[in-house]
Amino acid sequence: MAVNKSDNRTVIALDAMGGDDGAVMTIAGAALAHERYPKISFIICGDESVIGAELKRYPSLTAVSEVRHTPEWISPDQKPSKALRRGRKSSMRYAIDAVAKGEAVSVVSAGNTGALMAMAKFVLKTMLGIDRPAIATVFPTQVGESVVLDLGANLECDAENLIQFSLMGAIFCNAVLGITEPSIGLLNIGTEEMKGHDEVRMAASILRDRPLPGKFHGFIEGNDIMLGTVDVVVTDGFSGNIALKTAEGAVNLMAYFLRQSFKSSLFAKIGYFFARGALRKMKLRADPRRYNGAMFLGLQGVCVKSHGGTDPEGFANAIGVAFDLVDRRFNERIGEELAVHYGQMEDLESKRVKSLSAKAGKE
């Protein structure tokens, strides 16, 4: 069935072939999302025969879906540059193209992250006023959840990039976690004003004076991320990626030591027998990746990256995030906040020029 855009529906394009379990997982995930968000219509990109076979199980999903056939897809280990050059007929690219053409408002893929970023950036372009897109995710904390960005799209960031990430992160936090006036922290190696390199100190000094879609907390340190000191953690892609993966490593180490501890004595084994249900839940809760993937912020179009290894439940959640971002006008609000931000910068600049001219006049 062709998707009718006129009836106030939200059209989301899916890369049906991305992820470890391909169309079996993505179509089941779409069916779940359809139950939760009946307003979504889908453009499903990938191998028609496989998708068609899966869709037969879900007639009501089929009724709101259009299939775009292509036999090609991007493998998980393909280099981004190669994917960009040779992947023009891939299911991932078809899904992104649907957004570029205005047929869909958002793309969701569980495929190769680097390829998705490269293609999305090339095809969709960054938003007006955003120099570089950022990858964001949601971390579990002792008091709830926090947004962390950038997680690897930009290795080196200047102060202006960090400020743009702060704006986008705060709006994202509001749209996805529902936090009004989220607190924003810049990741640093100390909390005193003179700490850190030039970029982070300059970003802080600008953020202190600017109107923001949240409140600027100042610097935070690595341990603050999972303590939940702030709602939005802003950093460059190198440090952010290392923080995310180091946190994963520490959680895995604790889980490993925990298993060993429960084997270390008869008492401990008895303890495990009683506590195992609660413990399983705990590991899931502390996993920084449980929020299923990363969101690409700052593109002309909403792009959500689901885990490669996700299940239909996780993929449905990723579709839900895409829906929320569209529903809560995420991209439009970034545009509005940027206008305020740069408007104030122009005001300041014109005031500075006026005061200089006035001074010159007096002399």
Add this chain to the structure above:
Amino acid sequence: MAVNKSDNRTVIALDAMGGDDGAVMTIAGAALAHERYPKISFIICGDESVIGAELKRYPSLTAVSEVRHTPEWISPDQKPSKALRRGRKSSMRYAIDAVAKGEAVSVVSAGNTGALMAMAKFVLKTMLGIDRPAIATVFPTQVGESVVLDLGANLECDAENLIQFSLMGAIFCNAVLGITEPSIGLLNIGTEEMKGHDEVRMAASILRDRPLPGKFHGFIEGNDIMLGTVDVVVTDGFSGNIALKTAEGAVNLMAYFLRQSFKSSLFAKIGYFFARGALRKMKLRADPRRYNGAMFLGLQGVCVKSHGGTDPEGFANAIGVAFDLVDRRFNERIGEELAVHYGQMEDLESKRVKSLSAKAGKE
């Protein structure tokens, strides 16, 4: 008692006033270290009246100790620059001065990290061939322990700094963990050759071709640190500090969730009752700070920073690390490895010049 240097003893200078519990803790720690390493003599710097009172409990420690009196000490929250200017009569500075004068071979302090680094760098200077000192510590991993550096002494590092850290880290790993030919990994956001910023890629390309006091593994990612993929993890001070503190945060989050899990049901409470001993051990084992502090590598003199909140056992361990570093000729070996490293660089350079001259001759 004055310390006699002629009888083949190792003299270690202690900042007796550093750390949350001051001289009570440091003197008890020195007494423990004296039992384990009877070859150590001590120069104990700080308030004579407090130190004297504590020393009364340990006559055999008193017999190998000399007290250097000063009533001043550096507070834990003093800025490094201020400590440097105004702390010339502090217990910390006295201990460092003892190394600078050649009276002691090593300094151990549980005081203010930033002040200790600033003073040690200013007074002792860096080793010949080392541009910048680095802070190293030992992380727990799934397979044992790994050395990680730099943890915050240098925010921005060029390729040459990273190479010097690799040399120092490998020799440190060998001296402290006893690992022969340790594997060295450069922390990055991916393991492929083209990943990362210029500095880290250039360092990798040089490390691949150079003789090393270990073997170069290549790039590793954040999750590899606690997986134990390599013996020595090398990174800049910004990323290293964030990795250390994020790992701490993740361990604390897991411990917090664990406590909550054990309260979540009657079964879980029974489980906790049986398993609590094993669990307590686990948390201790996973704590990246349990190794008691950080070592400053690359100074003319061995400088070991113990935790501020450490107990006598931890402080004795820090003294043990200082002894091992001296005993295993840590600083001398860095000098030797640097000579090999730069020697080979000169060889390469002279070969290049010769080949260029030969070429020029032919033309």
